[in-house]
Amino acid sequence: xxxxxxxxxxxxxxxxxxxxxxxxxxxxxxxxxxxxxxxxxxxxxxxxxxxxxxxxxxxxxxxxxxxxxxxxxxxxxxxxxxxxxxxxxxxxxxxxxxxxxxxxxxxxxxxxxxxxxxxxxxxxxxxxxxxxxxxxxxxxxxxxxxxxxxxxxxxxxxxxxxxxxxxxxxxxxxxxxxxxxxxxxxxxxxxxxxxxxxxxxxxxxxxxxxxxxxxxxxxxxxxxxxxxxxxxxxxxxxxxxxxxxxxxxxxxxxxxxxxxxxxxxxxxxxxxxxxxxxxxxxxxxxxxxxxxxxxxxxxxxxxxxxxxxxxxxxxxxxxxxxxxxxxxxxxxxxxxxxxxxxxxxxxxxxxxxxxxxxxxxxxxxxxxxxxxxxxxxxxxxxxxxxxxxxxxxxxxxxxxxxxxxxxxxxxxxxxxxxxxxxxxxxxxxxxxxxxxxxxxxxxxxxxxxxxxxxxxxxxxxxxxxxxxx
Amino acid sequence: xxxxxxxxxxxxxxxxxxxxxxxxxxxxxxxxxxxxxxxxxxxxxxxxxxxxxxxxxxxxxxxxxxxxxxxxxxxxxxxxxxxxxxxxxxxxxxxxxxxxxxxxxxxxxxxxxxxxxxxxxxxxxxxxxxxxxxxxxxxxxxxxxxxxxxxxxxxxxxxxxxxxxxxxxxxxxxxxxxxxxxxxxxxxxxxxxxxxxxxxxxxxxxxxxxxxxxxxxxxxxxxxxxxxxxxxxxxxxxxxxxxxxxxxxxxxxxxxxxxxxxxxxxxxxxxxxxxxxxxxxxxxxxxxxxxxxxxxxxxxxxxxxxxxxxxxxxxxxxxxxxxxxxxxxxxxxxxxxxxxxxxxxxxxxxxxxxxxxxxxxxxxxxxxxxxxxxxxxxxx
Numbered sequence: 001x002x003x004x005x006x007x008x009x010x011x012x013x014x015x016x017x018x019x020x021x022x023x024x025x026x027x028x029x030x031x032x033x034x035x036x037x038x039x040x041x042x043x044x045x046x047x048x049x050x051x052x053x054x055x056x057x058x059x060x061x062x063x064x065x066x067x068x069x070x071x072x073x074x075x076x077x078x079x080x081x082x083x084x085x086x087x088x089x090x091x092x093x094x095x096x097x098x099x100x101x102x103x104x105x106x107x108x109x110x111x112x113x114x115x116x117x118x119x120x121x122x123x124x125x126x127x128x129x130x131x132x133x134x135x136x137x138x139x140x141x142x143x144x145x146x147x148x149x150x151x152x153x154x155x156x157x158x159x160x161x162x163x164x165x166x167x168x169x170x171x172x173x174x175x176x177x178x179x180x181x182x183x184x185x186x187x188x189x190x191x192x193x194x195x196x197x198x199x200x201x202x203x204x205x206x207x208x209x210x211x212x213x214x215x216x217x218x219x220x221x222x223x224x225x226x227x228x229x230x231x232x233x234x235x236x237x238x239x240x241x242x243x244x245x246x247x248x249x250x251x252x253x254x255x256x257x258x259x260x261x262x263x264x265x266x267x268x269x270x271x272x273x274x275x276x277x278x279x280x281x282x283x284x285x286x287x288x289x290x291x292x293x294x295x296x297x298x299x300x301x302x303x304x305x306x307x308x309x310x311x312x313x314x315x316x317x318x319x320x321x322x323x324x325x326x327x328x329x330x331x332x333x334x335x336x337x338x339x340x341x342x343x344x345x346x347x348x349x350x351x352x353x354x355x356x357x358x359x360x361x362x363x364x365x366x367x368x369x370x371x372x373x374x375x376x377x378x379x380x381x382x383x384x385x386x387x388x389x390x391x392x393x394x395x396x397x398x399x400x401x402x403x404x405x406x407x408x409x410x411x412x413x414x415x416x417x418x419x420x421x422x423x424x425x426x427x428x429x430x431x432x433x434x435x436x437x438x439x440x441x442x443x444x445x446x447x448x449x450x451x452x453x454x455x456x457x458x459x460x461x462x463x464x465x466x467x468x469x
Numbered sequence: 470x471x472x473x474x475x476x477x478x479x480x481x482x483x484x485x486x487x488x489x490x491x492x493x494x495x496x497x498x499x500x501x502x503x504x505x506x507x508x509x510x511x512x513x514x515x516x517x518x519x520x521x522x523x524x525x526x527x528x529x530x531x532x533x534x535x536x537x538x539x540x541x542x543x544x545x546x547x548x549x550x551x552x553x554x555x556x557x558x559x560x561x562x563x564x565x566x567x568x569x570x571x572x573x574x575x576x577x578x579x580x581x582x583x584x585x586x587x588x589x590x591x592x593x594x595x596x597x598x599x600x601x602x603x604x605x606x607x608x609x610x611x612x613x614x615x616x617x618x619x620x621x622x623x624x625x626x627x628x629x630x631x632x633x634x635x636x637x638x639x640x641x642x643x644x645x646x647x648x649x650x651x652x653x654x655x656x657x658x659x660x661x662x663x664x665x666x667x668x669x670x671x672x673x674x675x676x677x678x679x680x681x682x683x684x685x686x687x688x689x690x691x692x693x694x695x696x697x698x699x700x701x702x703x704x705x706x707x708x709x710x711x712x713x714x715x716x717x718x719x720x721x722x723x724x725x726x727x728x729x730x731x732x733x734x735x736x737x738x739x740x741x742x743x744x745x746x747x748x749x750x751x752x753x754x755x756x757x758x759x760x761x762x763x764x765x766x767x768x769x770x771x772x773x774x775x776x777x778x779x780x781x782x783x784x785x786x787x788x789x790x791x792x793x794x795x796x797x798x799x800x801x802x803x804x805x806x807x808x809x810x811x812x813x814x815x816x817x818x819x820x821x822x823x824x825x826x827x828x829x830x831x832x833x834x835x836x837x838x839x840x841x842x843x844x845x846x847x848x849x
Contacts, residue, residue: 001534006501006541014498017491042534186483189490205563215584217630400627403566410564442486449493451558457542457551458569458710 001042003245004199006456012039017252021180029152029175032253036155040121043161047120050090051155057086058130059150062143065134076138083134091127094120099320122161124317126154128284133168135288141169149175158249162242164260165280171255178254188251189445195244197448200455202415203237206230209408214374222397224387226404231374232366233415236265239278265419268354269346270334270361281317285310303339307332321372323381330365500546507544512552512707514760517543556710571709572619572626577662578705578713579618583627585634586844593848594641596818597836600789601643604821605834608787610646611683612836614638614843615793618665621657634840642836649682651675662716664703665841666762669796670695670719676800683833685784685804692803693721698751701761718761720749720796725803728779734772734824741772741824748775748799765795771816773809774827775799780806785831789813791842805833813848 001008016035023031041048061083068075092100098114105112133150137143144150150168153175159166213227243260250257264277274282293306308329315328338346346354364385371381386392417423431438507517521527521536528534545551559565566572572579601610614635619628631652639648659671673690680687700715732743746767752759766773769792785807788794791814798808809831811821821829 005538006545007534007538010494010497010501010545011541014494017494043531045529045531182487183480183483186486186490189486193490201558201563205559205565212583216627217583217585218627399624403626407566414563438482439485441482442489445486446489446493449490450554451562453497453545454551454554454558457545457548458555459542 001039003242003249004196004204004452004456007042009196009453009456012042013249020253028253029149032157033148033152033155036152036157036160039157040155040160043121050094050120050123051126052151054087054090054127054130055151055154056147058083058134058154059144059147061134062137062150063145065137066143069140080134080138084131087127087131087134091123093117094123096316096320103322125163125165126160128165128281128317129167130154132165132284132288136167136169142172144168144172144175156250156255158253158255159246159257162239162246163278163280164243164246164257165284166257167284170258174255180254184251184254186441188248190248190441191251192245192248193445193448193452195241195246195248196452198237198241198244198418200241200452201448202411202418203234203241204455204459205411206234206237206408206415209404210234210370210374214376216400218398218400219387219392220395220397220401221387221390221392223401223404224384224392224394226401226408227374227384228363228367228388229412230408231370232265232363233412233419235366235369236261236419237415263419263421265359265362266355266421267358268351269338269343269358270331271338271343273358273362274331274335281314285314289313304336307335311335318369319372323368323372323378326378327365327369330368334361497546501541501544504544504546507548510543510549510707512549512702512710514704514707552710553712560711568710569708571705572622573709574622574625574657577618577657577660578664578703578709579622579626579657580665580705580708580841581626581628582617582619582841582844583629585629585637587637589845589847590634590637590843591641593838593843593846594638596813596848597641597646597789598643599818600836601646601834603818604829605787605831608831608834609683610643610834610836611649611679612638612642612646613649613651613679615667615837615839616652616655617839617841618657618660620652620840621655629840629844631840634844638843646836647682649679651679654678661703661718663706663709663713664701664762665705666703667793667796668719669721669765669800672797672800673721676797679797679835680801680804683786683804683835685786685801685833687801687804688723688725692723692725694723695719696722696749698749698764699761703762704760718764720764721800722749723803725777725779726799728777729799729802730776730778731766732774732776733767733770734774734827736771736820741826743774743826748802762792762796766798766810768792768795769812769815770810771812772821772824772827775802775808775810777802777806777808779803782806784833785809785828786833786835787811787829787831788835788837790835790837791839791846793839794837797837814842814846817849 001012003009012035016031020028020031020035037048037052040051061079064079065076068079094117097117101112101114104110133153144153153166153168153171156166156171210227210231213223216223240261247257247259258280260279262276262279264273267273267276290306290310293309294302295306296303298306311328311332312325313328314331315325318324318327334342346357367375367384367388368378368381371378371384375381375384383392387394390396427437427440431440506519509516518536518540520540521533523533527536542548556568559568560573567581570581572581597610597612601608616631619626620631623631642648654675655667660667673693676687677689696719698718698720701718702713702715706713726748729748731746731748733746734741734743748766749764750767752761752763752768760768762768766775775798780803783806784804786801786805787809788798788801789811790798791812794810798810802808807828809827
């Protein structure tokens with residue numbers, strides 16, 4: 001079930017909200033747990049048991065670690081190791097086993113058959129959440145005593161399948177005691193509607209071009225650039241739209257989830273970009289991989305190694321394909337270059353240079369990122385980049401290209417402006433100056449809902465890009 | 470004093486936002502549950518999904534939920550209005566050039582098609598060779614391709630490579646067959662504004678050229694009278710979802726079409742049989758799922774035999790065709806004693822020899838298909 005689908009919006013969500021608000025306080029978590037299980041069962045059926053097994057294992061491990069923390073360190077270490085092996089083993093089996101077999105076949109010329117295992121939706125997200133819980137308990141955080149409360153946390157449907165990656169300690173208090181208010185609900189409604197609009201009105205329309213690009217009979221240099229720009233905007237609006245919806249849904253139920261995006265395309269360096277893009281994933285890798293490896297308090301060669309490991313894993317997390325690994329290492333390269341000399345140079349240059357540098361790096365990075373799905377793999381992605389710079393022997397522009405430029409011109413302008421804080425700042429300033437304009441918020445909510453409903457009533461299935469990660 | 474006032478306004482604003490949001494979801498939740506379900510979508514001319522069959526096997530496999538997704542979208546209350554709103558949002562708010570692949574050029578709806586399915590095209594054209602060798606080795610074979618509407622605006626829109634398309638058709642066509650080039654004879658105005666098809670009343674010059682190419686002599690324009698049948702919405706009306714105007718549906722009648730005997734052959738339990746029909750049978754445009762274009766030779770039919778009692782020769786023309794052939798063939802009828810139309814989408818070729826009572830001898834054999842059919846519909 002996707003947030004931007006009629007079954008979720010007009011069957012599941014109203015029913016859950018109704019039950020949740022009618023239920024007494026002590027029953028609310030059970031409603032959320034049941035809702036999470038139904039939500040996941042709708043998309044993945046019996047694989048919901050796998051998620052429950054993950055919850056049970058890590059809950060038990062958490063309890064064991066807490067119980068033996070001071071008495072038997074060996075037991076706590078063993079328990080943590082078991083949790084790591086179980087969680088990463090499940091992830092490796094469902095997400096990477098075919099990739100490993102395929103890589104082995106390529107390296108050694110063997111022909112081992114692939115296992116053809118379907119990737120359960122959201123497994124990367126809930127596995128990382130559960131992992132962070134056991135590691136945090138091992139590091140001294142308190143463990144959850146009630147299994148149902150822990151299971152509620154892990155199966156919390158607003159952020160279950162595509163983040164933000166919420167750590168247990170961030171919602172531990174709210175799981176046991178949380179406030180519900182009209183202002184919180186209204187805030188959630190606004191956030192959800194904005195996210196829905198980002199996804200349905202912008203990302204899905206951009207996605208139509210991206211999905212059909214490979215079949216276009218006439219390619220040009222300008223069309224290659226258009227693909228790159230549209231994909232870059234699509235993935236931002238798709239993923240940040242989902243995060244907005246998740247955060248909005250969280251507010252309905254009294255939770256405050258961490259922000260996942262902060263206008264990443266306004267960054268002026270790769271380092272800055274990754275502080276603004278998929279923030280909860282970056283901070284996860286920082287806290288559970290980068291810092292344990294020594295972070296930046298090590299000698300330069302070791303730091304470069306640490307960065308390479310983190311970004312190799314970040315790439316691998318995004319997908320079981322060499323393009324994703326290279327995409328991760330690509331960013332590692334720029335982080336190293338920035339550390340060595342580029343950042344100093346960028347700091348001295350006019351701001352526009354930093355912006356252009358970042359946008360170009362990210363743009364080309366996303367061409368590689370999209371290569372396995374849309375461009376026929378890594379070689380297709382590299383060829384596409386070549387075409388963008390005139391190495392493909394393509395004409396610069398044709399009438400067909402102009403058609404697509406016209407077709408997407410306004411939506412690209414809207415998307416570009418919306419990717420900056422300009423609109424928010426302008427609205428805030430206007431409302432501050434003329435408080436009567438604060439009615440723009442409810443009007444925007446209803447307008448977005450109506451327009452998105454119109455899109456959904458005439459559309460098929462629109463899965464989120466990050467469901468596959 | 471200002472702060473409490475602002476806080477009060479904010480609070481009212483929040484209440485209003487929350488009520489609007491919850492109200493919208495709540496109202497449509499109830500409507501989704503209790504709104505009467507629709508059986509068909511008249512604008513899209515299709516049956517809508519019904520509530521999926523429930524069984525544990527279907528639930529466990531996920532098929533129930535996939536079907537429920539389709540059901541929920543199809544049965545959404547006010548769906549037609551929302552579809553229209555979406556079209557308006559795309560064309561006017563987002564300034565998009567297309568909605569559901571429909572582009573407008575001077576008020577004429579055009580479907581944008583870009584990808585040639587080389588395998589499908591090759592298979593379909595290869596079947597022509599089998600038609601000739603298995604059934605009509607002695608006939609004069611001709612083939613013609615009808616451009617889809619996108620061809621006429623291809624200087625503005627994405628399109629497939631028509632040169633490559635025609636080359637593939639010509640290379641795959643039966644040896645010895647002759648190509649009749651229709652592309653220069655047609656314009657966008659020769660097609661309906663809101664439909665995929667060409668207008669019969671615009672086809673006389675084209676029919677004359679085709680007849681001449683096949684050595685047949687047909688009636689000229691003087692022999693025909695144009696009859697207005699109805700005003701209709703074409704198939705692109707539903708696909709574009711824009712509030713477009715109806716357009717006239719006409720047919721060309723003559724002494725030959727009046728006198729023609731039409732036999733619609735079908736496969737029954739005891740083999741093939743035919744029912745009598747007319748060249749033109751108006752369809753009630755208000756009737757559910759009706760396609761007014763079925764006016765011409767009763768719409769989609771696997772095998773039609775049209776006999777011209779006024780003919781001064783005994784020649785037979787076999788036309789292997791799609792729906793475009795239904796409106797063109799009546800104009801070729803005056804040149805033949807008999808015109809037989811075969812639609813290989815509905816009648817597998819192997820069945821043709823099993824039609825008892827249908828004479829398969831013919832002088833001329835014509836393959837007449839649109840680019841769209843050749844590229845997207847499998848013939849057997």
